[in-house]
Amino acid sequence: xxxxxxxxxxxxxxxxxxxxxxxxxxxxxxxxxxxxxxxxxxxxxxxxxxxxxxxxxxxxxxxxxxxxxxxxxxxxxxxxxxxxxxxxxxxxxxxxxxxxxxxxxxxxxxxxxxxxxxxxxxxxxxxxxxxxxxxxxxxxxxxxxxxxxxxxxxxxxxxxxxxxxxxxxxxxxxxxxxxxxxxxxxxxxxxxxxxxxxxxxxxxx
Amino acid sequence: xxxxxxxxxxxxxxxxxxxxxxxxxxxxxxxxxxxxxxxxxxxxxxxxxxxxxxxxxxxxxxxxxxxxxxxxxxxxxxxxxxxxxxxxxxxxxxxxxxxxxxxxxxxxxxxxxxxxxxxxxxxxxxxxxxxxxxxxxxxxxxxxxxxxxxxxxxxxxxxxxxxxxxxxxxxxxxxxxxxxxxxxxxxxxxxxxxxxxxxxxxxxxxxxxxxxxxxxxxxxxxxxxxxxxxxxxxxxxxxxxxxxxxxxxxxxxxxxxxxxxxxxxxxxxxxxxxxxxxxxxxxxxxxxxxxxxxxxxxxxxxxxxxxxxxxxxxxxxxxxxxxxxxxxxxxxxxxxxxxxxxxx
Numbered sequence: 001x002x003x004x005x006x007x008x009x010x011x012x013x014x015x016x017x018x019x020x021x022x023x024x025x026x027x028x029x030x031x032x033x034x035x036x037x038x039x040x041x042x043x044x045x046x047x048x049x050x051x052x053x054x055x056x057x058x059x060x061x062x063x064x065x066x067x068x069x070x071x072x073x074x075x076x077x078x079x080x081x082x083x084x085x086x087x088x089x090x091x092x093x094x095x096x097x098x099x100x101x102x103x104x105x106x107x108x109x110x111x112x113x114x115x116x117x118x119x120x121x122x123x124x125x126x127x128x129x130x131x132x133x134x135x136x137x138x139x140x141x142x143x144x145x146x147x148x149x150x151x152x153x154x155x156x157x158x159x160x161x162x163x164x165x166x167x168x169x170x171x172x173x174x175x176x177x178x179x180x181x182x183x184x185x186x187x188x189x190x191x192x193x194x195x196x197x198x199x200x201x202x203x204x205x
Numbered sequence: 206x207x208x209x210x211x212x213x214x215x216x217x218x219x220x221x222x223x224x225x226x227x228x229x230x231x232x233x234x235x236x237x238x239x240x241x242x243x244x245x246x247x248x249x250x251x252x253x254x255x256x257x258x259x260x261x262x263x264x265x266x267x268x269x270x271x272x273x274x275x276x277x278x279x280x281x282x283x284x285x286x287x288x289x290x291x292x293x294x295x296x297x298x299x300x301x302x303x304x305x306x307x308x309x310x311x312x313x314x315x316x317x318x319x320x321x322x323x324x325x326x327x328x329x330x331x332x333x334x335x336x337x338x339x340x341x342x343x344x345x346x347x348x349x350x351x352x353x354x355x356x357x358x359x360x361x362x363x364x365x366x367x368x369x370x371x372x373x374x375x376x377x378x379x380x381x382x383x384x385x386x387x388x389x390x391x392x393x394x395x396x397x398x399x400x401x402x403x404x405x406x407x408x409x410x411x412x413x414x415x416x417x418x419x420x421x422x423x424x425x426x427x428x429x430x431x432x433x434x435x436x437x438x439x440x441x442x443x444x445x446x447x448x449x450x451x452x453x454x455x456x457x458x459x460x461x462x463x464x465x466x467x468x469x470x471x472x473x474x475x476x477x478x479x480x481x482x483x484x485x486x487x488x489x490x491x492x493x494x495x496x497x498x499x500x501x502x503x504x505x506x507x508x509x510x511x512x513x514x515x516x517x518x519x520x521x522x523x524x525x526x527x528x529x530x531x532x533x534x535x536x537x538x539x540x541x542x543x544x545x546x547x548x549x
Contacts, residue, residue, distance in 0.1 A: 062447070075445035082444055144426040151433045161398070164405035167429060171412050174436040181443035188450045 043089065045172035050089065055180040058085045086177050094169050095162075099154020 043050055061081045083100050090097035148163065149155045152170050155163055386396075406425060410416040413432045416425050 075441065075448040078448045079441055079444035082440065141423055141426070144423060144430060148426065148430050148433070151430065151437070161401045161405055164402065164409060167433070168405065168408050168412055171409075171429075171433060171436065174433070174440065178436060178439050178443065181440065181447060185443055185446050185450065188447070 043091065045169075045176045051176055051180050051183075054085065054089055054176060055184055057089065058082055058180060059184060061085050082177060082181060086173055090169075090173065095154045095158070095166050096152050096170050097173075103153070 058081070061084070062078065065077060065081050087097035087100035092098055092101075145160055145163065148167060149158060152163070152166055155166050158166065386392075406422065409429055410419075410425055413425075413429055416428045419425055419428060
């Protein structure tokens with residue numbers, strides 16, 4: 001996971017996020033999940049410190065989502081915000097986090113490319129090129145690995161060991177994301193004050 | 206050096222056999238440590254030693270001069286020594302620079318260690334071993350022979366570490382064939398690759414619940430894929446709920462964030478739930494206020510609640526009595542939240 005590939009390849013994504021993000025509280029020095037040496041690994045997602053940091057940043061991002069644009073807070077917008085905050089707290093050490101942060105940029109680029117090249121190439125031909133006519137399931141393991149690589153963002157062309165590393169980090173991060181989202185939702189709904197908090201506590205612990 | 210080594214030998218033996226039960230955790234931490242880079246090399250080498258049988262571990266310890274000065278030699282040196290030691294068990298030396306130093310180290314230590322080891326395991330090979338300055342190749346040969354026989358016991362964990370480390374530190378991966386296995390370069394490389402994959406699959410298995418009992422890569426991969434899909438669906442569902450709640454975020458979050466920031470900086474995680482309880486009391490309060498259009502209630506009740514974190518349940522009941530509810534707080538709150546949701 002100590003990939004030495006540069007983090008600086010997504011400056012736009014970072015600035016986009018930093019514009020949206022204005023943290024009130026300083027980030028904890030133990031933000032690396034309690035690792036005594038600030039070594040090059042991604043944060044340990046299981047710690048409570050990380051969850052606190054994430055939930056506060058997410059709340060902040062949601063507020064920014066609401067106010068300036070007056071755009072409808074659709075579920076996809078909320079989900080994108082949640083993913084982006086999650087990816088930003090990975091501090092660029094993993095592939096999936098970088099892929100999430102550059103998603104918007106590549107969407108725009110793809111949109112522009114499509115506009116220019118729509119007359120030249122029909123898009124349908126590209127999808128079918130790699131699939132043979134009779135789709136054989138002979139290496140079922142390969143099929144599963146490909147399915148997994150499609151699920152984890154930014155990992156379509158990885159070999160298996162790196163893919164497994166990314167998956168490990170991704171699963172841990174998503175579990176923290178789910179916990180934080182449950183907590184915030186329970187907090188905001190507040191239906192059944194003591195019971196909701198107790199459920200959130202039980203669910204998050 | 207020698208008397209110190211002899212004296213410290215028994216305590217190392219006892220110390221090493223102790224925490225053998227916690228092997229799995231150490232393995233995990235160690236793999237994480239390996240992945241995360243160099244500064245943890247001392248810890249990782251120590252925990253790697255736990256899996257080795259005691260005599261070889263003691264040799265490594267002696268080489269590293271571990272108890273006396275863990276960091277005293279230049280930083281790359283202990284790692285290289287430990288690495289070369291382990292690499293020498295399973296491989297030829299890859300880097301020519303370190304081989305002279307490590308060879309001298311190993312021969313020195315081996316000259317000390319040979320007698321007890323040979324007495325224990327190989328009486329037949331003791332005679333060539335006793336001479337301190339016999340050729341290094343013969344020493345290495347018999348050491349590797351011993352290592353190969355003990356390899357079968359300690360094969361898995363050390364092999365898991367060695368290829369990963371070698372992948373990160375040394376330019377080449379030279380793997381020596383173990384006993385009873387093919388010696389193709391292709392199969393060796395493949396075996397190294399498979400070991401890497403198996404190590405990571407083990408990590409994943411521990412992460413995904415219910416994968417421990419399943420054997421076989423395909424099934425485990427299935428479980429992993431299902432788990433990732435389930436988590437993604439959960440995130441979508443929760444974000445949908447959050448988006449539905451979102452109109453209330455503006456004025457709620459001001460109070461909530463202040464509450465949370467106060468608690469997150471100071472208290473532990475559990476402390477978050479106490480303010481959350483009274484924070485929800487505030488939410489009910491604010492919802493009531495919006496419904497009844499009395500915003501000044503919010504501020505008034507905000508002030509005393511800051512100091513009354515412990516009395517959360519008490520805070521809720523006078524609140525509700527203020528708003529003339531007869532039911533219990535939970536029912537009234539849920540009832541009202543449902544009403545508000547229908548309005549939205």
